[in-house]
Amino acid sequence: MAVRASKPSKAFKAPYAALALAGALTLGACSGTTSAQTAAKVDGRVITNEQVQVATDQINTAFEGQMQQPLTPSTTLSLLIQAPYMIEAAKKAGQPQSESAARAQLAQLQETPAPETVQLVQADLSRMKLTQESGQALVETLRGLDVSVNPRYGEYDPANLAVTPDTPNWIVPSESPSPQLAPPQ
Template sequence: MAVQWRVGVRAAGVLVALTTTAGLAGCAGQAGAAAVVDGTAISTADVRDALDELEPWFQGVTTTNVLAVLVQEPTVVELAEEKGVGVSDEEARALLAQVVQQKVAGATATFTEPSMAVARYSIAFTNLQGLPDAEAVGAEIDARLRELDVEVNPRFGSLEDGNQVAAPLPVPWVVAPQAAPVDDGSTEPTPEPTPSSS
């Protein structure tokens, strides 16, 4: 499933597209990990930082789609480089600055590495989609993502076929709170439970 963040006017023709591609203490024994990809941890702090920094400027930013992008970004950026349509940090910074300006003229914002990774992913993904053999490239991305060894912290998401990160699954031991009884104005007493004779 693809989630698209649209920004007023398309930033330099770039559509920021996120492909939605968590143990309680972390993943694979790595405390503080939102996910682990081929042995490299994506920290919960990185996911939180990107979410906090991007949320004011992009619609539809969620923990799940930020994590999905951070899982996929190295693969997508590497393939873009191989196909001759790579992306630089300067381009990523420029995209983020342009989005901020489109949202609030004269505004500035600071973005850390996790947010830069989201911007690099966006540009690389768009560049790959623009190639004449985009369908074959899409199949290659899918194949490469399937080869990754990915673990996701269930608090942040769940892992679906093809190493796609999806929303967290409900856990059976968490019970939804029940609504408080409504006062219907009745003056009748609530019946007392009667002891059983067991």
């Protein structure tokens, strides 16, 4: 005698289908970006890889020849983490810097600057207006941030207020220079 598996009834399937749908919607609502697209999360604010890349490219293009060295993605990410707090610190110090002033600094760009690029320039203008007291308050704020960084950029170091690239554990630093071969005699 063969035992036949019975199909679950529609009444049995409905609650599980609703539960699965609710779970998918809940997970989807948690973030508009996937973790692979996320460069960093700062107190719940998401910075995407695309934002980092666009800002890096636009700043390097706009200020080519004016900077000691071009921005790297890790440096740009460090600045994007700090930018809103720098802008706010300048406002609190009575020295707000406008987006229009930042856009004027980017006038030489052939394309419309991305919001992140404008924010970086606005933050730099703001940083220049900070007093020692407002700068110290800013440093304390930045050190208290909850920052998680995509490992591709490195780690956020709150002591240095920067994203520092990781050295993979498979790279072993050389303790002494490689031996030189003696010339044949």
